[in-house]
Amino acid sequence: xxxxxxxxxxxxxVFVACFQFAHWVFDRLIGLLVNVLVxxxxxxxxxxxxxxxxxxxxxxxxxxxxxxxxxxxxxxxxLLALGSLLVEQxxxxxHNLPRDVDKVVLWVNRTFHTRVDTGDLRxxxxxxxxxxxHLLNGAGSVVGISTTVIGTVFRLxxxxxxxxxxxADGPRLRRSLxxxxxxxxxxxVLRAWDIAVVKTGGYLYSRALMAVISGVAHYILxxxxxxxxxxxxxxxxGLVSQFIPTVGTYLAGALPILIAFTRDPWDALWVLVFxxxxxxxxxxxxxxxxxxxxxxxxxxxxxxxxxxxTALLGVVGALIAIPATATLQGFFxxxxxxxxxIDQRAE
Numbered sequence: 053x054x055x056x057x058x059x060x061x062x063x064x065x066v067f068v069a070c071f072q073f074a075h076w077v078f079d080r081l082i083g084l085l086v087n088v089l090v091x092x093x094x095x096x097x098x099x100x101x102x103x104x105x106x107x108x109x110x111x112x113x114x115x116x117x118x119x120x121x122x123x124x125x126x127x128x129x130x131l132l133a134l135g136s137l138l139v140e141q142x143x144x145x146x147h148n149l150p151r152d153v154d155k156v157v158l159w160v161n162r163t164f165h166t167r168v169d170t171g172d173l174r175x176x177x178x179x180x181x182x183x184x185x186h187l188l189n190g191a192g193s194v195v196g197i198s199t200t201v202i203g204t205v206f207r208l209x210x211x212x213x214x215x216x217x218x219x220a221d222g223p224r225l226r227r228s229l230x231x232x233x234x235x236x237x238x239x240x241v242l243r244a245w246d247i248a249v250v251k252t253g254g255y256l257y258s259r260a261l262m263a264v265i266s267g268v269a270h271y272i273l274x275x276x277x278x279x280x281x282x283x284x285x286x287x288x289x290g291l292v293s294q295f296i297p298t299v300g301t302y303l304a305g306a307l308p309i310l311i312a313f314t315r316d317p318w319d320a321l322w323v324l325v326f327x328x329x330x331x332x333x334x335x336x337x338x339x340x341x342x343x344x345x346x347x348x349x350x351x352x353x354x355x356x357x358x359x360x361x362t363a364l365l366g367v368v369g370a371l372i373a374i375p376a377t378a379t380l381q382g383f384f385x386x387x388x389x390x391x392x393x394i395d396q397r398a399e
Contacts, residue, residue, distance in 0.1 A: 086368055087207060091214030093372045096252040098123075098219050116220040120212060130287055140281070244379075251378040258342045262334065263290035270308065273326050277319045279312045289327075295371070301331055353377065 078085075098119045105115035157168050218225065226245060230238040267290025274282035285308045293304035305327035313320035354374055361373030 083207075084210075086365060087210050088214055089365075090368055090372065091211050091218055093252055093375055094211065094215040095218035095222065096249050096375075097256040098215070098253075099222055099249050100253040100257075102219050102222075112222075113216075113220045116216055119219075120216060124212075130291060136281075136284065248375075248379040252375040255375045255378060259294045261342060262338065263294040265338065266290045266293055266330070266334065269330060270326070273323065274308060274312070277312065277322060279308065279315060279319060279323070281311065285311065301327075353381075 098116065101119050102112060102115045105118070106112050110118075160166060161168055226242065230241055233241060267286040270289040271282050271286030274285055279285065288307055289304040291304075293301045296303060305324070309320050309323050309327070312323045354377070357373040357377040358370050361369030361371075361376070363369070365372075
């Protein structure tokens with residue numbers, strides 16, 4: 053046997069053991085790493101506002117806390133408005149359900165010449181084993197939903213805490229990172245950091261501006277049509293259409309169309325037409341003007357980045373895919389030299 057065989061076998065065992073240990077550690081810490089990644093992009097998004105307040109004499113910690121407080125207030129108001137809308141609609145559905153059931157049963161009896169009795173149908177449903185099993189399953193799922201809500205609140209608190217420290221101690225963090233690198237590498241790190249701040253902040257603020265414009269436009273239409281909960285629906289359309297990639301427009305427009313349909317089908321048709329027309333106006337006129345100086349990404353690249361981010365990290369990856377892609381694009385464009393095209397065939 054060669055002399056090196058025992059040593060190679062021992063090194064292979066050590067390598068496999070280290071790999072298994074690293075895999076075990078990474079599997080246990082993947083949730084924390086995702087939270088830190090989200091916190092990093094959130095800190096980049098709020099850093100321009102924090103820097104603006106810090107240049108005017110406010111402490112960075114106080115400025116960061118103020119910005120995050122405003123974000124929490126806006127998010128809480130949005131959830132409160134949607135919660136009131138949901139409760140009101142469920143109450144209306146529960147109040148009108150017996151009358152709607154009577155109408156359906158009457159139509160069935162007239163159309164198919166049957167003799168279905170509403171009271172007998174109600175007793176069969178209430179005393180059926182199917183309803184009991186679903187109630188038991190629903191009672192068991194309440195515990196799971198409560199656990200999910202508690203976990204979500206804890207995760208949100210963790211992200212806010214990391215975001216606060218990353219934004220408040222941003223300059224100190226950059227100095228700590230650059231102190232471990234040679235001067236040439238320090239310049240590259242600082243350039244990448246500045247590009248990330250500009251692109252992420254620009255993406256957030258441009259989306260926020262378009263959300264405000266979209267929300268106000270849809271609120272005016274819904275108010276003119278007399279659709280209930282016009283302010284809450286306007287906020288819903290503005291936020292969901294701008295901050296949920298790819299399918300946000302369809303999710304945003306479905307709810308006001310449904311609410312308008314319960315009042316008058318013609319109102320739902322007008323809302324549908326307005327949603328389609330406004331989407332074209334936003335895609336071809338509004339969005340290119342607002343995002344031209346912030347996040348200028350080709351639609352195909354943006355769509356591909358969202359798909360890739362969703363495949364890697366789920367919903368979190370979909371949310372941070374576009375600013376991450378814009379950061380990489382801006383960083384690579386600083387090192388790629390472009391030349392003038394002289395061949396007319398390229399046109």
